[in-house]
Amino acid sequence: MPKEIDAPDDRATADEDDLLVVAVVRTGGIAGLRRRWRVETPRPEAHDWLVLIDRCPWNAPAEHDAGADRYVWSIQVRMPSEERERELADSELRGAWRDLVDAVRDADAARTTKPGDPASRE
Amino acid sequence: MTLSEPARIVGHMDHSAQAHGIIPAYLLARLAQSGRFTKAADAARQTLLAGRPQFRARLNLSIDEHGDLVAELTDAPNRTISDAGGTETLPGAVVRTEDDGPVDDASVNQAFDGLGATFELLLSAFQRNSLDGLGAPLNATVHYGTDYDNAFWDGERMVFGDGDGEVFRGFTGSVTVIGHELAHGVIQHTANLEYQGQPGALNESIADVFGALTEQYAEGQAADQASWLIGAGIFTDEVQGVALRSMIEPGTAYDDDELGKDPQPAHMSDFVRTTEDNGGVHVNSGIPNRAFALAARALGGNAWERAGTVWYRALSDGLSPTATFREFADATVDAASREYGEEVTAAVRDAWTTVGVLDAEGNRRTG
Numbered sequence: 001m002p003k004e005i006d007a008p009d010d011r012a013t014a015d016e017d018d019l020l021v022v023a024v025v026r027t028g029g030i031a032g033l034r035r036r037w038r039v040e041t042p043r044p045e046a047h048d049w050l051v052l053i054d055r056c057p058w059n060a061p062a063e064h065d066a067g068a069d070r071y072v073w074s075i076q077v078r079m080p081s082e083e084r085e086r087e088l089a090d091s092e093l094r095g096a097w098r099d100l101v102d103a104v105r106d107a108d109a110a111r112t113t114k115p116g117d118p119a120s121r122e
Numbered sequence: 123m124t125l126s127e128p129a130r131i132v133g134h135m136d137h138s139a140q141a142h143g144i145i146p147a148y149l150l151a152r153l154a155q156s157g158r159f160t161k162a163a164d165a166a167r168q169t170l171l172a173g174r175p176q177f178r179a180r181l182n183l184s185i186d187e188h189g190d191l192v193a194e195l196t197d198a199p200n201r202t203i204s205d206a207g208g209t210e211t212l213p214g215a216v217v218r219t220e221d222d223g224p225v226d227d228a229s230v231n232q233a234f235d236g237l238g239a240t241f242e243l244l245l246s247a248f249q250r251n252s253l254d255g256l257g258a259p260l261n262a263t264v265h266y267g268t269d270y271d272n273a274f275w276d277g278e279r280m281v282f283g284d285g286d287g288e289v290f291r292g293f294t295g296s297v298t299v300i301g302h303e304l305a306h307g308v309i310q311h312t313a314n315l316e317y318q319g320q321p322g323a324l325n326e327s328i329a330d331v332f333g334a335l336t337e338q339y340a341e342g343q344a345a346d347q348a349s350w351l352i353g354a355g356i357f358t359d360e361v362q363g364v365a366l367r368s369m370i371e372p373g374t375a376y377d378d379d380e381l382g383k384d385p386q387p388a389h390m391s392d393f394v395r396t397t398e399d400n401g402g403v404h405v406n407s408g409i410p411n412r413a414f415a416l417a418a419r420a421l422g423g424n425a426w427e428r429a430g431t432v433w434y435r436a437l438s439d440g441l442s443p444t445a446t447f448r449e450f451a452d453a454t455v456d457a458a459s460r461e462y463g464e465e466v467t468a469a470v471r472d473a474w475t476t477v478g479v480l481d482a483e484g485n486r487r488t489g
Contacts, residue, residue, distance in 0.1 A: 028399045028400060030353070066277035069273065070276075
């Protein structure tokens with residue numbers, strides 16, 4: 001699985017150590033489309049993100065959805081001190097997880113949206 | 123209870139008449155007391171005695187060549203459509219049941235009709251009465267979530283999002299998608315293929331096969347007329363693509379700047395190993411999908427009649443929940459041999475060989 005928290009090749013990576021990176025990858029669903037959203041924030045400005053991240057139940061037992069064609073989510077976080085990764089069943093995406101994922105999707109859209117930019121679809 | 127064979131009664135009638143419909147409860151009660159139609163009266167009494175689970179039947183009336191009235195009771199679907207109203211709470215409020223006519227909501231009616239089309243395929247092509255063979259109710263929820271880009275089977279019901287309007291339209295708009303979701307229920311009641319890796323990709327592929335056959339049966343399309351597309355029309359015009367998947371040419375359904383290219387392999391040599399998507403169940407399903415489409419086209423005629431029956435038998439006659447592509451290929455070859463003979467067996471074996479699951483001598487190959 002590609003590490004979505006890693007920077008794209010064409011970016012400078014000199015100040016990576018000062019960044020908080022959160023990546024969300026959604027796979028599965030009947031379409032089987034892979035969608036990803038990513039946000040990076042300088043460490044001194046990351047307080048709100050850390051609150052969202054810490055509210056999530058990272059160590060709760062994993063759940064598994066019955067049936068078929070459910071989404072599968074992967075949440076990846078890199079902070080200067082540590083990396084975290086958790087796979088979520090679609091039915092687990094509620095509460096604190098939902099807040100974190102929605103915030104990443106909103107921030108990603110705000111970062112990439114330009115008039116006429118196909119990325120605005122996300 | 124269920125009618126394995128249509129119950130048929132004959133009576134005389136002076137002028138021609140033809141009718142077709144679901145038997146409402148009041149008519150069943152009248153029929154149960156009938157002294158004229160004794161066989162139908164028996165069936166109606168049993169139906170009323172059986173109570174729950176609710177039994178549905180269809181009464182077909184026609185005139186035969188002797189001018190006699192022929193009444194036939196056949197199995198019928200029992201559909202209930204609910205509306206989640208943009209929430210992610212299931213099942214939502216009931217908005218249309220089997221006894222109701224169309225309502226003022228296209229998604230509801232599309233779901234209702236799509237479930238009916240899938241029921242007809244199962245009954246007519248495979249003599250299967252609904253998901254479990256015992257007339258299980260067909261339950262669906264529409265308007266699930268907000269901008270929800272998916273349709274899924276939750277183990278008990280089909281659930282349809284409306285799409286975000288930018289990438290996806292509503293998911294009830296494609297009968298292949300509806301047939302696909304309902305097929306997951308059939309699979310759950312037969313081989314119950316685990317939703318991971320190769321058995322998971324088989325689960326996905328068989329759902330696509332039933333989805334495609336639902337459309338072909340409803341449209342009266344032979345194998346060479348069919349599009350073999352799954353989810354045609356689901357993408358908006360903004361997306362560079364025709365459908366979610368192509369069974370006959372996996373990997374060609376879309377190639378979009380934003381969404382990327384359809385990642386489905388068409389041959390075992392391109393099998394994708396990944397931890398995402400339950401081990402790539404929606405990706406590697408392209409390989410068995412192509413095997414089915416190739417077998418159906420080689421045999422010609424209606425795909426649900428020979429190729430479809432072979433796939434259905436392979437699924438429902440003792441297939442392991444952990445079956446690999448190779449094990450399923452062997453099961454289809456065995457089913458073809460049992461049901462039809464050499465022509466069909468050869469077409470099925472050739473199809474699996476073309477996609478690299480069986481080798482050229484028809485021997486097994488690791489996969």
